Amino acid sequence: MRVAALYCFTAFADVGVIAATLAGECDRLGLRGTLLLAPEGINGTIAGTPGAIDAMLAAIRALPGCAGLEVKLSAAAAMPFHRMKVRQKAEIVTMGAPGLDPGAVGAYVAPADWNALIDSPDTIVIDTRNDYEVAVGSFAGAINPGTTAFRDFPDWFRANRDALFAGRAAPRVAMFCTGGIRCEKATAFLKSEGVADVFHLQGGILKYLETVPETASRWQGECFVFDERVSLGHGLAPGSHSLCRGCRMPVSAADRASPLYVEGVACPACSASRDDTQRAGYAERHRQATLAAARGEAHIGQAARRDDA
Template sequence: MKVRIKREIVTMGKPDIDPLASAGTYVEPQDWNALIADPDTIVIDTRNDYEVAVGSFEGAIDPKTRSFRDFPGWFRNERERLLSVGTGKKTKVAMFCTGGIRCEKSTAFLKQEGIEEVYHLKGGILRYLETVPASQSLWRGECFVFDQRVTIGHGLIEGTYSLCHACRRPVSSSDRNSPLFEEGVSCPACHTERSDAQRESYRERQRQEELAAARGELHVGAVRIGQGGSEDNVSRP
């Protein structure tokens, strides 16, 4: 067994930041709505673009990052514009992610940048969807998760998305009806990102998986959902 020591559990490119010492203030799910409804609160979704596309909190800012490493640069570039909103009182920043891991790091980063009032959703989106009734929820859409469910909704009920096995992005029912979608080969999001040779390789893998499934076996090259990363430490090609 090989053991690899990583400088960061969640890769932000800021190994000097200590979330245990300087993370933002936790906000319980039942108190979250009041915080993000405050006009002096900026709400930032710290997840990657393909996750935000599936669902987010009403009014949240989407940094459109492809990797968590992009977040510090995005904030520094947008800082002046972000902090100019509100009624003129001291601006509060509220941040959230899937399970709370990324926010430990991102809120500590903002505090290091001199932002005093920084908050994050305790337990992340998952705990919010588990505990806040749908009738009171400010969440819109579904939440991408890094397991076989792909997405979930309120009550942590499995959602309506499947997974593209070429790029591992979530695929909606309308995506599956696109001429750019081919099971195991491509989806509308990644079709132009792959070469003909790559797509042919994926087709062969898909054929082998289907043959193995017909025999009641698992193909050795099958794509396993959740393989290769944790819920808060995965980026897309």
Template sequence: MSKYLVAALYKFVRLEDYAALRAPLLEYCEARGVRGTLLLAAEGVNGTIAGPQAGVRAVLAHLRADPRMADLSHKESWAAEMPFYRMKVKLKREIVTMGVPDIEPESMAGTYVEPQDWNRLVDDPQVVVVDVRNDYEVSIGSFAGAVNPHTASFSEFPDWVRRQSQPGGVLSGKSRVAMFCTGGIRCEKSTAYLRTQGFDEVYHLQGGILQYLEDMPSEDSRWRGECFVFDERVSVVHGLAQGSYGLCRACRQPVSEQDRLSEFYVEGVSCPRCHDKHDDARKERFAERQKQVGLARGRGARHVGVPPAHTASPAPGRQD
């Protein structure tokens, strides 16, 4: 039976005193047996925590006791094993890195669209639908007809917008843009950025892909493929059931069933994407790590640095 509550959270809100919040928040979490990672920045808070139900709920209440975070929302799941080794509260310039100063998602984000209204919006031929996730995430699934910016990191997104706003680009002359991401945090920032660039009607999917897959019956869905998630399930499908993808421990990218049949796939060491990107010495280290993982599993133990398989739900706040 699952006994650890996992809470993924984020909120864009001005926290000018964020550095002063770090030590008391860390102490509060540790005193209640809560572990995970929380990011604090002047633009807000973002992270995933886990622990005894009472402890996690106490931390959430502690955050909401600050009037600036009174309406903080979170997503819950349960884990049979503690998915984190320690509690970390980190100070950052941004809670999700875009690299553009003075973006204010708390006041400038686009219009939220509920999952039940999303199909009607994206079916409109006048709307440009943009997937703001990274290329390796898009590669395993997306909404039908969505534009893939082919970015390796979120910080590349503003440059893509600038290029595609030029004559001939997919955004050129367009005023209606719908955007989506895994859990919502990247969409809030990207829609705010587009509004600063003069786009009049910018929308984003409330709750992200995960909420859509949870709420939308598969027979009515515009989603195609699977959704990459930042936990040991690797991917999910409708109903948030576990998907078919595994994870390459060398490059941290998803591997399909076909990838795992490749001569270049060695569990924990390489996959078709990265087999030629690491030298022999590094591959030897990966192989030794995988050997230790196997030995730990054989003892029924958990190897440091490898989370328990398929226990926690995705953390759209921190990783998204």
């Protein structure tokens, strides 16, 4: 199974028409995943057979301004999504900072050159992802903003700017995210705030893990991904994390060994917030999913919905 993470900032005039066209093409090709469309472009992750992925990427590249579509390919042993969703949004990655110029981004740094940049003591390295993603893995020494949503990043930066740049007349900032799209906006935001020397990892963490040998890597841990694979390691190998079905947060091996972890029900992060009614509901859902899997049937997703139709 091939997985394609993709994005492109471009001006779409007829978002609804494009969304309907792509939804039909995804259905025809048997793809699953999520595509987000907005007047500023397209963003998403899709999975399917190699031929279907190639056909879909060709269709997207044929859209106005999408010839330079940014794509990261990886593999999955099984379909990592339950269904296909094509959504219209105000932004393809929500930052809530109107007026940003997506063309005025920081300088791209190739994965092969990233270590030299972040190894310098003069470089401030910022992880632009959410706190639960950072907990799974990050670059050594990177600053964790501790945000729970990307839209919190502007407020975090403004509140911490003085401390971040203390004693630096001309700060140099290096930023990174999973696939690169959040840094397109984060670096543009910093530049709009008057920070001139801004860089970001081209292709994101995924491209770094794919191309930089583990022996030379500055990455620690695994990289959280927003699908059923949950996390990936060096070489984009499957990671060790799973997903809590109660709160949808990543669960490590240590979490699974905790007495607070109940498969399909709760994990250490959410156990205290689950009442008996919720626990019973989650347990029944997990039981039904387990029975369906034993029968070789889908419990959720497209196949299940079609069987019920």
